[in-house]
Amino acid sequence: MKNSTFWKLLAAMMVFSLLLAACGGKAPAAGEAEEFVTGSGFVCPEPQPRLEVTSQEFNLFVWTEYIPVEWKECFEKVYGIKVNHDEYSSNEEMYAKLSAGATTYDLILPTDYIVSLMVGQGMLQPWDHAKLPMLANINPGYMDLPFDPGNKYTIPYMAGTDAMVYNAERVATPPTSWADLWNPDYAGRLVLLDDPRVVIGFTLLTLGYDLNTKDPAQLEEAKAKLLELIPNVKLFDSDSPKTALIAGDVDLGNVWNGEAFTAQQEDPNFEYVFPSEGTILWQDNWAIPASAPHLDAVYAWVNYIEQGEMFWMMLRDFPYTVPNAAALEYAKANQTELYDAYVNSPITNTPADVLANGFFMEDVGEATPLYDQIWTEVKGEE
Amino acid sequence: MLRKLREDRSFQGAVLISPTLLFMIGLLIIPLLLTLVISFGSRAPDGTVIYGFSFDNYVRLSGVRTECDNGKSLCLDPIYIQILSRSLSLAFNTTVLAILMAYPLAYFIARAPARKRNTFLFLILVPMWTNFIIRVYAWMMLLRTQGVINSVIGWLAGLVGLHFTPFEMLYTQGAVLVGMVYEFLPFMILPIYTSLEKIELSLYEASADLGARPFRTFLRMTLPLSIPGVVAGTILVFVPVMGTFIVSDLLGGRQIVLVGNLIQNQFLIARDPTFGSAASLMLMTLTLIVTYFYTRKFGFGEEIVTA
Numbered sequence: 001m002k003n004s005t006f007w008k009l010l011a012a013m014m015v016f017s018l019l020l021a022a023c024g025g026k027a028p029a030a031g032e033a034e035e036f037v038t039g040s041g042f043v044c045p046e047p048q049p050r051l052e053v054t055s056q057e058f059n060l061f062v063w064t065e066y067i068p069v070e071w072k073e074c075f076e077k078v079y080g081i082k083v084n085h086d087e088y089s090s091n092e093e094m095y096a097k098l099s100a101g102a103t104t105y106d107l108i109l110p111t112d113y114i115v116s117l118m119v120g121q122g123m124l125q126p127w128d129h130a131k132l133p134m135l136a137n138i139n140p141g142y143m144d145l146p147f148d149p150g151n152k153y154t155i156p157y158m159a160g161t162d163a164m165v166y167n168a169e170r171v172a173t174p175p176t177s178w179a180d181l182w183n184p185d186y187a188g189r190l191v192l193l194d195d196p197r198v199v200i201g202f203t204l205l206t207l208g209y210d211l212n213t214k215d216p217a218q219l220e221e222a223k224a225k226l227l228e229l230i231p232n233v234k235l236f237d238s239d240s241p242k243t244a245l246i247a248g249d250v251d252l253g254n255v256w257n258g259e260a261f262t263a264q265q266e267d268p269n270f271e272y273v274f275p276s277e278g279t280i281l282w283q284d285n286w287a288i289p290a291s292a293p294h295l296d297a298v299y300a301w302v303n304y305i306e307q308g309e310m311f312w313m314m315l316r317d318f319p320y321t322v323p324n325a326a327a328l329e330y331a332k333a334n335q336t337e338l339y340d341a342y343v344n345s346p347i348t349n350t351p352a353d354v355l356a357n358g359f360f361m362e363d364v365g366e367a368t369p370l371y372d373q374i375w376t377e378v379k380g381e382e
Numbered sequence: 383m384l385r386k387l388r389e390d391r392s393f394q395g396a397v398l399i400s401p402t403l404l405f406m407i408g409l410l411i412i413p414l415l416l417t418l419v420i421s422f423g424s425r426a427p428d429g430t431v432i433y434g435f436s437f438d439n440y441v442r443l444s445g446v447r448t449e450c451d452n453g454k455s456l457c458l459d460p461i462y463i464q465i466l467s468r469s470l471s472l473a474f475n476t477t478v479l480a481i482l483m484a485y486p487l488a489y490f491i492a493r494a495p496a497r498k499r500n501t502f503l504f505l506i507l508v509p510m511w512t513n514f515i516i517r518v519y520a521w522m523m524l525l526r527t528q529g530v531i532n533s534v535i536g537w538l539a540g541l542v543g544l545h546f547t548p549f550e551m552l553y554t555q556g557a558v559l560v561g562m563v564y565e566f567l568p569f570m571i572l573p574i575y576t577s578l579e580k581i582e583l584s585l586y587e588a589s590a591d592l593g594a595r596p597f598r599t600f601l602r603m604t605l606p607l608s609i610p611g612v613v614a615g616t617i618l619v620f621v622p623v624m625g626t627f628i629v630s631d632l633l634g635g636r637q638i639v640l641v642g643n644l645i646q647n648q649f650l651i652a653r654d655p656t657f658g659s660a661a662s663l664m665l666m667t668l669t670l671i672v673t674y675f676y677t678r679k680f681g682f683g684e685e686i687v688t689a
Contacts, residue, residue, distance in 0.1 A: 093650040099429055100649075121428055188550070194636050196651065235553050235635030244635075248528040249552055366427045372652035379647075380465045380639045 036077035044074035045309045049133065051300040057082040058297035061097075061105040063284065064089050064239045066158075068313040071305045078304070081297055089238040090195055092372075098123060103291040106298050109284045112147045113197065113212075113361035115154055118287070120363075124153045125290045131299045134306035137326035142283060147362070154285035155302060158258075160320040161350055161358065162198050162280035165245065165260040166252035169269040175252065177276040179206040186232045191244050191253035194236035196375035197361050198280060200226065202254065205277040211359045214367035223374045230381055245270065256282075258320035261347045272347045274354045281350075281358040283323075309334075315342050321350055421659035429653030439660035462644070462661075466668070469640040472555070473623040476562040477570075480619050481612060483563070484570035488611070489604075491571075492578035503575070506568050514565060518632045521561055525552040525633070553635030561629040566622065570615035577611030578604070613680045617673060624669050641665050 036044040058075075060067065064087040072083045086105070088094040091114040098105070099121070110118060118124050129135060132155065142156040164181070166174050171189075175181055181190060181202075192199050201211045203222045213219065234250050237243075241255045242263040255263075260272040286302055288295070305311060308326030315322065315331050315338040322328060322342070331339040342348045364371060386393055421440075423433045443462045450457040491502045509517065524530045532548040539546035551557055581604060589599040627642030636643070641661065648658030 090651060092653055096429060096650050096653050099653075117428060194651075230637070233637055236637055237635070244553075247526050249526055368427045368429075369425060369654065372654060376644065376647060376652050377459075377461050379637060380461050380644065 036074060038070045038073040038077075040070060042070045042074070044070075044078050045307060047078060047300065047304045048307060049303070051131075051296065051303065053079055053081060053296045053300045055081060055294035055297040057084060058294050058301060059084045059086070059104050059106045060301075061086045061088065061094065061102075061107070062109045063087065066109065066284075066318055068317045070313060071310060074310070075301055075304055079297070079300055081300075083301075092196070098289060103289075104293065105289050106292040106294045107301065108287050108289060109157055110154070110287050111361075112145065112283050112285070113363050115147045115285060115287065117363045119148070119153050123290055124287045125292065126152045127155060127288065128299075132303065134303045137306055137308065137311075137324050139323050139325045142323035145283065146360075148285070154287045156323040157284045157286050158314065158318070158320040159281070159283040159323055160257040161274070161354065162193065162202075162254065162256055162282065163260075164252065164273045164275055165255050165263060165270055166273065167245065167267070167269050168271050170248075170251045174271065175273060175275070177206070178202040179277070180275075181232065181252075181254070182206075182229055183232075186252065188232065188234050189251040190229075190232045191235045191237055191241045191250040191255070192233055193241065193254055193256070194238040196371050198254065200371055200374060201280055201359075201361060202275070202277070203229070205275075205359075211278075211280065212362045212364055214364055216367070216370060219367070219370050219374060223378060226374070226378050227381060230378065236379070242266075256320065257347045257350070258318050261319040261345060264345075264347065274346075274351075274357075279354050279358040281355065281360050283360075312338070315339065315348075319348050321348055417659045417662055420656055421663055423656045425654045425656050429655075431655055439657045440664075442657065443660055443664055465639055465644055466641055466664075468638075469624055469642070470668075470672075472559060472562065472640065473620050475559055476566065476623045477616050477620045479559070479563045480567050480570040481574075481615065484567060484574055484615065485608075485612075488571050488574035488578055492575055492581075499579075503572075506571055510568065515628060515632075517564070518561055518629060521557070521564065521633060522552060525557050525560075527552065552633065553637070555634070555638055557633040558630045558638055558640075561633040562623050562626070565626075565629060566619040569618040569622075573614035573618065574608060574611040577608040581607050609680060613677065616676065621669055621673065625665060 038044065058081050060083060062085070066087075067085065072085065075081065076083055088097070091111050094108060094110065095114055095118065098108070098118075115124075129151075135155070138156055142159060143151050148154045164175050164178070168174065171186075173180075173183070173185065175183070175186075200219070200222055203226045204211055204213055204218065207218070207221060207225060209215075209218045209222070235241075235244050240259070241253060242259040244250045245253065245255075245259075245263050246266050257272065260270060263270040264272070288298055292298060306324055306326075308324070308328075308330035311322070311324045311327035312331040312335055314320070314324075314327065315335065319342065328339065328342075331342070346354075387397065419433065420431055422435050422437070423431045424436060424438060426432055445459045445461065445463055447457050447459050448455060491499055494502060522529075526532070527548045527550060529552070531551070536546045536548065585603060585607075586599060589603055594602065625642045625645075627640065627646045630636075630638050630640045630643055639647075642665075645658050645661045645665065648654045648661060652658075
């Protein structure tokens with residue numbers, strides 16, 4: 001008897017879930033076939049201009065947590081192309097996979113310093129600016145930077161800072177400089193980016209050296225200094241350092257600005273600090289691997305998502321600094337709350353003096369093996 | 383041709399094993415040889431391999447340095463030996479804990495009524511339907527400073543009016559150990575179960591008839607007869623733990639570096655495939671040596687075949 005009640009219940013649940021599924025997937029009404037709506041209810045804008053695309057699929061290889069889901073959904077629906085999406089959590093990992101012979105990727109997001117290395121290796125192909133009407137949307141301040149003069153190989157995606165974040169409720173003496181991270185009070189309380197260039201870089205800054213030094217003696221000194229920081233480090237994380245901060249596993253650390261912004265939205269106790277030695281600045285850029293098989297889809301994608309009515313979503317999902325002026329204008333008019341939060345926060349809207357006092361990373365050429373070796377050996381210590 | 387296939391026994395054998403043989407040559411032997419060749423090369427600044435014949439990577443692994451801080455011409459930097467011994471002790475602890483947890487359970491299942499045994503074995507396999515990485519994330523939720531375990535204890539302590547400082551569990555060696563034991567426990571239970579299940583009930587009766595108490599029966603009869611299962615389980619647990627990197631990455635916060643992490647990082651972060659290859663070969667050699675001496679001492683577990 002009991003048994004049959006169970007089966008009836010199960011059957012009822014299945015019917016119910018089927019009903020739910022049926023209600024969820026709204027069938028497109030006849031006559032308005034052009035209007036595409038994502039699962040979250042966002043109405044996909046029409047591409048301006050709509051490009052001719054014959055490719056059936058498109059392979060993105062991008063940083064983790066960096067692409068709003070609606071973009072993929074809209075692009076797939078509007079252009080009828082399948083978007084495949086692979087992720088990496090460091091430039092080095094992306095570089096290693098591409099140089100090991102991954103040839104299917106169409107579009108990647110290398111950061112400034114790795115661009116010049118990849119260009120030198122012939123791993124990137126130039127953009128055809130004639131096919132990029134979206135370029136008009138980009139703030140010229142983010143164009144024509146030293147790592148890629150004339151934007152031959154890269155188109156700005158997002159920019160930002162690497163600085164420090166702390167939980168004001170739990171950290172009695174907040175850090176004001178990179179050197180403060182060595183404070184013994186912070187033992188076992190730090191999260192650092194799992195990124196050799198950033199962590200060795202700020203260690204060099206505390207010693208008064210150039211962030212991009214190639215001098216082995218200075219790097220050896222930085223290694224010794226960095227070994228002293230290890231007891232303070234609880235966690236290295238480049239995927240989502242905010243998670244451990246919000247969950248209370250760590251109290252402060254070194255993160256990208258967007259992570260700090262999100263953490264602050266979850267918990268206003270999180271404060272972002274620009275260290276006195278200087279902040280590390282970065283810019284991620286769209287680039288096409290030399291072997292990219294679906295070029296038509298690449299141009300269609302970049303032009304589509306860089307439209308203001310698409311790109312504003314970055315303010316909502318991944319609040320780093322937005323080089324896309326059209327997106328900011330769109331947000332100002334249509335997403336006032338997001339826009340105000342973005343413009344009024346120094347985390348996203350980096351202050352001019354921080355930019356002036358900041359440093360970009362550059363490719364360190366023949367010193368790269370030394371950086372990598374220091375990183376391996378520092379992390380291998382207890 | 384067809385006729386040969388019909389009549390020649392050894393030709394039949396060759397045809398039957400050829401798919402596996404090709405698979406092993408293409409995906410095991412050739413890559414291993416490549417690894418060996420690469421490990422003698424050196425890396426260019428951009429991360430490509432410069433082929434050559436030098437033992438630099440192995441010297442670096444051994445920790446012998448010719449440039450020293452104190453002006454001496456020879457010194458020892460034990461960093462890689464430390465990473466190795468950390469992995470060895472973790473693999474050892476995982477194996478011991480897994481045996482201690484698996485044995486009683488395997489015994490219980492083996493002595494359960496026959497119709498229930500399959501249900502129990504089935505229950506052990508159920509968690510494996512979920513992807514392992516997702517289960518590790520579940521462990522992260524449990525172990526966080528403000529995670530499930532700490533919250534529940536804190537709540538209980540609050541009920542009786544005690545002050546409770548949350549345990550720091552995630553991102554520690556202990557968390558990595560828990561994750562490893564959790565992941566590999568089924569590989570210990572199944573072979574031990576197979577050994578125990580094969581022991582005839584009449585042997586227990588004979589032992590009792592001859593006056594042995596249950597504890598003596600266990601020590602003198604059950605345990606020795608189940609050793610092949612323990613050996614098989616040990617190999618199935620110890621060897622993979624030595625090479626795993628995902629558990630220590632997620633539960634150890636990427637600051638507990640094991641040999642597996644070292645190797646993975648050489649390929650993905652440090653862009654030094656030559657050093658990574660040398661480290662892989664060292665890991666393989668070491669695992670082989672440990673397994674060799676272990677099986678020489680206890681015999682090669684026949685259960686490794688039946689498990």
